[in-house]
Amino acid sequence: MYHQTLKFLVVLLFFLNPICQAQDIKGAGSSKMLAQGMADQTRPGGQPDFLWEFHEGAEAYQDSPVCAGLVDQVFGEKIACLRALVDDRYNEKEQAVPGDPTVRMVMLKPDIYKAVKSIGKHYKKEIKNASTKPDLIAEYEYVLRVALAVLYTEPSDTFEEALRASRKNTLHQIAVFKKAKLL
Numbered sequence: 001m002y003h004q005t006l007k008f009l010v011v012l013l014f015f016l017n018p019i020c021q022a023q024d025i026k027g028a029g030s031s032k033m034l035a036q037g038m039a040d041q042t043r044p045g046g047q048p049d050f051l052w053e054f055h056e057g058a059e060a061y062q063d064s065p066v067c068a069g070l071v072d073q074v075f076g077e078k079i080a081c082l083r084a085l086v087d088d089r090y091n092e093k094e095q096a097v098p099g100d101p102t103v104r105m106v107m108l109k110p111d112i113y114k115a116v117k118s119i120g121k122h123y124k125k126e127i128k129n130a131s132t133k134p135d136l137i138a139e140y141e142y143v144l145r146v147a148l149a150v151l152y153t154e155p156s157d158t159f160e161e162a163l164r165a166s167r168k169n170t171l172h173q174i175a176v177f178k179k180a181k182l183l
Helices: 002-015 030-035 077-090 112-129 133-151 157-165 169-180
Strands: 053-055 091-095 103-107 179-183
Touching: 053 133, 077 091, 077 112, 077 133, 112 133, 112 157, 112 169, 133 169, 133 179, 157 169, 169 179
Parallel strands: 053 179
Antiparallel strands: 091 103
């Protein structure tokens, strides 16, 4: 009886994974492949080969007080709101010593935040020369949405490792973000 109960609990725990948890689909070795530029692989049916899945929060971004009155001349209001949310949520203020009015900024998941900033600069340059402006805006919006989804996801080590490995090449970082699937 004890073994049956134990088996039941193990199976139950396996299937009741928290919703906000990311799932590394391919394993730890996949980040090395991405860093080498193998990001354009697709399945035979034309479906992209995703390496990570992150659960996106069902919040209305435009209703956030951080987004009040934001306008970006290049990307538009929605991208301006998402960028402000990324800046606000990835940078936390904390007191160095309790009771001291001095506040220091702490960056959460710096590899992801720095990659998003680098990708933002890249898209700003590209959009000036591009004829497909809506496609670039949609790609940048997806990068920002993935960054917001992965922020509070705890097992994101392989995703961060892939971004860290490709930090000198912005196009590879964009490919890493495209390999993440939002649920």
